[in-house]
Amino acid sequence: MHRPFRTVLTAPYVYHVGMSRDRLTVTSFLVLGLIALRGPSTSYDLKRASGHSIGYFWPFPHAQLYSEPRKLADAGLLTVEEEMNGRRRQTFSITEEGREALVAWLDQPITDPMQIRDVAELKLFFSELMGPDTERRLAAGQIKQHTARLAEYHSIQERFADRADVASRMIPLELGIAMTEAALAFWVDLAERLDPED
Structure with a gap:
């Protein structure tokens, strides 16, 4: 059954004010990247997608996929639509600013050596x-x-x-x-x- 959504838009420049690029983590970019590839996604969607892909080589606590998108939305890198009723699921979409931050991160050289936790x-x-x-x-x-x-x-x-x-x-x-x-x-x-x- 189709559920009505309300759109919650974040302030366009909160990212610059409240969350510097230095404070974005690898998990932040993982979330931005998955949403950029998949399109609008719930945290559950992100959990399933990472379990079938990134999770094979980048293990991390999946609870972060429920907290990180909200932080990124508060920072203006994602927008969020929330169901008006029912389970009140939140669906996240990447903003232009989020895409710019992701592209900038992808372009950065990697100086850390490869790590294997075995x-x-x-x-x-x-x-x-x-x-x-x-x-x-x-x-x-x-x-x-x-x-x-x-x-x-x-x-x-x-x-x-x-x-x-x-x-x-x-x-x-x-x-x-x-x-x-x-x-x-x-x-x-x-x-x-x-x-x-x-």
């Missing part, structure tokens, strides 16, 4: 404190996990192979596949070293 790698650092069976189980578990993730990535790649409209969004998947293949090869090699042939 609990398995952290545990492996302390492997001298493990028994040999624990280390073998760690390697076996990682082989299983990376094999499953690789199959999932290839499934996504095949599903969207003929979709020209999302071809550029599939490019990060190539990096994900390459990194997962490298990780899988590492753990397979480690497992073989832990269980050398007699």
Whole structure:
């Protein structure tokens, strides 16, 4: 059933006054980017979209997808339409100023080194404190996990192979596949070293 909306517009220059570009976080740009790609979106829409895309390589608390759009709307980077009744869902759209901020961020050089937060790698650092069976189980578990993730990535790649409209969004998947293949090869090699042939 169609629900009436009321449009809530933010002041056009609040962004400059109340929220400097220095205060925008990666999550801010993640939200702006998803809305720029998808069009008007609710926080739930953003949660689903990130779970099927960005979430594979940029894990973050999804609760931020409920708080961050409101902050960006208050700053003039998004507008929000709220249902007059029912669930009173809020639908966010990017403003011209939000698009300008996003484009400026995309154009900035990246000076931070690549970061990988891998609990398995952290545990492996302390492997001298493990028994040999624990280390073998760690390697076996990682082989299983990376094999499953690789199959999932290839499934996504095949599903969207003929979709020209999302071809550029599939490019990060190539990096994900390459990194997962490298990780899988590492753990397979480690497992073989832990269980050398007699």
